[in-house]
Amino acid sequence: MKRGNGRLKPLFDAGIIGGGVIGLASAYFLAKAGIRVAVFESGKTGSGASSAAAGMLGAHTETEKDDAFFRFAKESQALYPGLAHDLLLESGIDIQLQYNGMYKLAISAEEADALKKRAETEKDVEWHSKEKVLRNEEGISDAIYGALKIEKDGQVNPAALCKAFTKAIQLMNGKIFENTPVYKISRIEHSHYEIETPQDRFFCEALILANGTWSSRYIKDFVRNISVYPVKGECLSVTLKEGNLSSTVFHESCYLVPKLDGRIVIGATMKEDTWNTEPSVQGIAALMNKAVKMMPAIEKASFHHAWAGLRPKTADGKPFIFKHQGIPNLFVTTGHFRNGILLAPKTGEMIRDLFFNRNVNEEYVHAFRMDRALEVRL
Ligand code: FAD
Secondary structure, eight states: OBOTTSOBOOEEEEEEEOOSHHHHHHHHHHHHTTOOEEEEOSSSTTTTHHHHSOOBOOHHHHOOSOSHHHHHHHHHHHHHHHHHHHHHHHHSOOOOOBOOOEEEEEOSHHHHHHHHHHHHHSTTEEEEEHHHHHHHOTTSOTTOOEEEEETTOOBOOHHHHHHHHHHHHHHTTOEEETTOOOOEEEEETTTEEEEEOSSOEEEEEEEEEOOGGGOHHHHHHHSTTOOOEEEEEEEEEEEOSSOOOOSEEEETTEEEEEOTTSEEEEEOOOEESOOOOSOOHHHHHHHHHHHHHHOGGGGGSEEEEEEEEEEEEOTTSOOEEEEOSSSTTEEEEEOOTTOHHHHHHHHHHHHHHHHTTOOOOHHHHHHTOGGGGGTSOO
């Protein structure tokens, strides 16, 4: 395809805007299916929300309703063992998948009642008495009433996951353009797209908008009413001087995630209406207080590092994953909010299947469709 100065520019089958876990997962599954992909990323791949994540695959911890979102999350979670295996073979990178289980703590009698009820009605979760929790995890506070044990909610290392996707895509001849912010997208010849970056212009047949919190600007050019906005999340990591933690532990909005390298990741705050990505003393202090309440030994731990990222949130908190019904070859996958790491494999598969016009579970097409934006508060 000739443009401007007459040089022949590459024509990709699919141009993906955003090299976070969602853009990378989409590119990965398309590249595996033989599609010539190009990922355009403003910074380094995984440098947005994706590498700020704690890496939990918390299908059960993140939702209490047996709905389309929960089923999608469970299917995505179930794809991880195969994905971890494939990525290790393809890229040589271990995404550090582990099923260490999660404890959702009850620190009041009301919380204990609610969690016991969940244990009676839900699959894959079990109520553990205080004594049983403390036998398994000696360092947990003895002020608890007990905890819900969620055996199947594991975790990965999100930075390793993004690196593994990046390398695997490149080895399948996909192009990853880092430090390449897209500043303009135009439709050309009805069904193709021109992508403009400071370095060059690129042409692609299909366009996939996957740039997380920053996607609103481009989506609005193609779809009315959709908006995605940032919810800042702060985390810190520590190393215990005494004791040990093997399961992920949750209470209200605070979690402790033990990592394979010995660190414990403590997260995460939630703050709307800001684009600031610096961890604040206020946010980190609040997390530390909650963490010490859950596990007193944290008070004597060594501080390692603190960071923050922007979760991409939609009005109803659920992602948009769709093929545009009116504009040819346009796909949107954004708004994965608190669960982008968990949802990445199933999202990547769904984008691949929409791309090939394969059958996609109607329930998911409906749940993540574009026109639901009209039904929710914006
Ligand atoms: P991002 O990772 O933000 O990627 C979007 C990318 O697009 C960025 O890299 C950005 O540089 C790029 N971009 C933007 N504009 C342009 C442009 N114009 N041109 C080119 N590139 C562009 N999820 C879980 O499942 N489990 C967890 O334990 C978990 N913990 C979290 C903890 C914290 C503190 C935070 C902040 C999030 C957490 N999440 C977790 C949520 C998860 O991180 C996000 O849902 C996920 O990373 C979103 O991925 P994304 O690819 O859509 O966005």
